[in-house]
Amino acid sequence: MNLFRSTAVVLALTTGLLALPAQAEVMQQNTSGDPMYTANAPKGYAMIGDLLIARPLLIGATAIGAVAFVVSLPFTALGGNVAEAGEALVVEPGKSAFVRCLGCTTTGYKRD
Template sequence: MNLFRSTAAVLALTTGLLALPAHAEVVQENVSGDPMYTANAPSGYSMAGDILIARPLLIGATVIGAGLFIISLPFSALGGNVGEAAEQLVGVPAQEAFVRCLGCTLSGYKAD
């Protein structure tokens, strides 16, 4: 296939996927007793999308954030905000990638 046909096919498929109606989730009974998980009640589609798309992107964001943190470390040290830079560039993406339940939209980790 030439470049024009490939591009047209990708655009047509993308437009078709974007035109699909939004899927309304039904909140199901949860027997785990965890209020965070019960409030979210993720479906199987949410879990599959999370493990296939969101988690790899969040792990990549953690790695990129770590690189940016190392680059910005001299400036953060001069400004006195090394902890805040580490938390925002590395900690937040890592918490969302590794602590959040599968398919949930909120992280279960609360640092007090």
């Protein structure tokens, strides 16, 4: 029963923390007000929270997503959507964990 409670708490916290960047996207503008110079400048508490809470959870989500991708690989190969599954399960959490700036809500790495 203790394992079940621990798993439920971790799942609830992870879900809540992964939903925060979607709700808390705040952009600060410079004094000129020119949108060309708009920068994502996170506060210190956002950086600390990101470092201590969000990054370890995102690294865990990347590892769990990699395991889920390998387990689902036969089914996604039959369905023809291996690339989409890899993108959703491994690449997206990995980009959020390793490429995003500390405290930022969006990834700074754009490869088009």
